[in-house]
Amino acid sequence: MAKKELFVAKQADLPDGERKIVPNGNYEIGVYRVNGELHxxxxxxxxxxxxxxxxxxxxxVEEVIAEDKTYQGMRFNHDEMHIVCPWHGWEFDLRTGDxxxxxxxxxxxxxxxxxDDGIYVVA
Ligand code: FES
Known part of the structure; x- marks a missing residue:
């Protein structure tokens, strides 16, 4: 089947840190802009x-282990953002979808x- 481009939003209407979900027939596509990248x-x-x-x-969320192997607690790593499925909590790497x-x-x-001024997704 031939691919098509679906209009998602004008650039200004998808600011950094936001997502938009667009319908495409019998499924939807989630489009994210995070740290200047679109996914x-x-x-x-x-x-x-x-x-x-x-x-x-x-x-x-990362666990921090010191050089002496003692547990130092947890921290957020904002360099790797995760999409968390709302049904059972599976987490997906925003950059790869893994x-x-x-x-x-x-x-x-x-x-x-x-x-131009628009964002499109290929479906
Ligand atoms: S359906 Fe997404 S985690 Fe189960």
Whole structure:
């Protein structure tokens, strides 16, 4: 089937840190602008089909272990943002769509095109 471009938003209407979910026939596509980068994924979780793109967007949580192997607590790593599926909490790397606990699972990625004043997603 031929690919098509779907209009997502005008540039000004998708500010940094925001997402927009656009319909495309019998599924939706979530489009994110985070740290100046655009990413788009099908809004279908590979676990049980939940609306992953409607979930929280949060920084990776890391456990901090000191050189002496003592546990120092947890911290947020804002260099790796995660999409968290609202149904059962599977987390996906915003940059790749990979499920972070098992990277053989992933959200289906869509290309994003910026043209003139608009943002489009390839479906
Ligand atoms: S459907 Fe997404 S985590 Fe279960």
């Amino acid at each position: 788009a994924y099908r809004n279908v979780c590979p676990h049980q089909g939940g609306p992953a793109c409607e979930g929280l967007l949060m920084a990776k 499920m972070v606990a098992d990277r053989k699972f992933r959200l289906r990625k869509h290309d994003v095109v910026e043209r």
